[in-house]
Amino acid sequence: MSPGKGRNTYIGVRWTITLERENLVVAFQGEKGAYSEDACFRYFGNDVRTKPYPDFKTTFEAVEQDAVTHAIVPVENSLEGSVTQVNDLLLDHDLTVSGEAIVPVKHCLMVNSGAGLASVKEVLSHPQALGQCRKFLQNHPDWHVIPTYDTAGSARAVSESKRLDQAAIASRRAASVYGLEILKEDIQSEAFNYTRFFVLEKNPVPVPDADKTSIVFATKNVPGALHRAMGELASRGINLTKLESRPRRNKAWVYVFYADFDGSMDDPDCHAAVGGLLKSGAFVKVLGSYKKASGWMENNE
Numbered sequence: 001m002s003p004g005k006g007r008n009t010y011i012g013v014r015w016t017i018t019l020e021r022e023n024l025v026v027a028f029q030g031e032k033g034a035y036s037e038d039a040c041f042r043y044f045g046n047d048v049r050t051k052p053y054p055d056f057k058t059t060f061e062a063v064e065q066d067a068v069t070h071a072i073v074p075v076e077n078s079l080e081g082s083v084t085q086v087n088d089l090l091l092d093h094d095l096t097v098s099g100e101a102i103v104p105v106k107h108c109l110m111v112n113s114g115a116g117l118a119s120v121k122e123v124l125s126h127p128q129a130l131g132q133c134r135k136f137l138q139n140h141p142d143w144h145v146i147p148t149y150d151t152a153g154s155a156r157a158v159s160e161s162k163r164l165d166q167a168a169i170a171s172r173r174a175a176s177v178y179g180l181e182i183l184k185e186d187i188q189s190e191a192f193n194y195t196r197f198f199v200l201e202k203n204p205v206p207v208p209d210a211d212k213t214s215i216v217f218a219t220k221n222v223p224g225a226l227h228r229a230m231g232e233l234a235s236r237g238i239n240l241t242k243l244e245s246r247p248r249r250n251k252a253w254v255y256v257f258y259a260d261f262d263g264s265m266d267d268p269d270c271h272a273a274v275g276g277l278l279k280s281g282a283f284v285k286v287l288g289s290y291k292k293a294s295g296w297m298e299n300n301e
Contacts, residue, residue, distance in 0.1 A: 025049045027062040027071040033152035033174030035103055039072045039197040043101040056085050060093045063202050071200040078194045080128055087246055087258055090287055091216050097288030098207055099199035107133050107169050107188045110155060110180035115164040117183055122146055124154035125169035133169055136187040155180055210264035210289040215274065218256045218282040232276035233261055236269040264289040
């Protein structure tokens with residue numbers, strides 16, 4: 001998409017770009033009302049068109065096949081850690097990270113109209129959401145907990161069942177989407193619960209004032225290889241904000257490293273550091289340079 005052909009300037013939470021608003025379609029994994037769709041609205045604005053996909057693989061493919069212009073996918077949660085399937089897909093697919101969004105996770109217990117706490121016998125939600133609400137659920141040992149593939153999908157299932165003995169754990173917006181009543185809000189065990197999302201594009205334009213970069217790299221299997229790799233950043237005064245390893249699926253006991261650091265690939269020091277990694281390591285893939293998410297704690301309403 002060429003930003004020069006747009007007619008409206010849209011100032012989103014994390015970016016400023018000129019484009020045809022009616023052509024913007026954002027893919028996300030899950031059902032309408034999912035936290036991933038919340039991330040779409042937080043980043044692009046409440047009027048953006050969204051399109052749900054059943055899994056992360058088809059979400060990535062939708063961007064590659066030009067079925068949508070962008071995708072938003074979760075990459076890590078402040079409690080549960082990284083979304084490993086998304087990390088693997090970032091390595092396997094040729095898409096660029098052009099932005100990030102951070103969304104507070106606030107779980108609600110919701111039911112069909114006429115139901116109450118006393119009538120609930122079953123609770124549906126994604127396994128991570130169930131785990132994040134463990135303390136609340138422990139106070140109701142008689143409830144049968146049923147894992148599902150998606151929080152918003154559980155809300156949809158409860159709504160469609162019309163049953164008064166079923167409840168779902170999902171977002172406040174999911175309750176609105178599926179016409180459910182909220183019995184309890186903020187039932188997550190930990191108040192500080194946030195999910196970080198990547199914005200993906202197929203052929204993005206450079207992000208103005210980008211100040212963060214994500215890469216994937218592998219080192220050679222020699223002593224001190226990781227130390228030397230980190231030295232490429234440290235020697236240039238570049239701040240590393242994240243580093244984690246993942247096993248390579250096609251090679252046993254071989255690992256790749258996912259890293260974030262402050263700065264853009266347009267910065268000479270960052271460009272030189274990645275060049276040094278490429279010379280000394282096994283491979284480097286730049287996922288993208290983008291604007292850091294900011295104001296997400298202040299906007300946690």
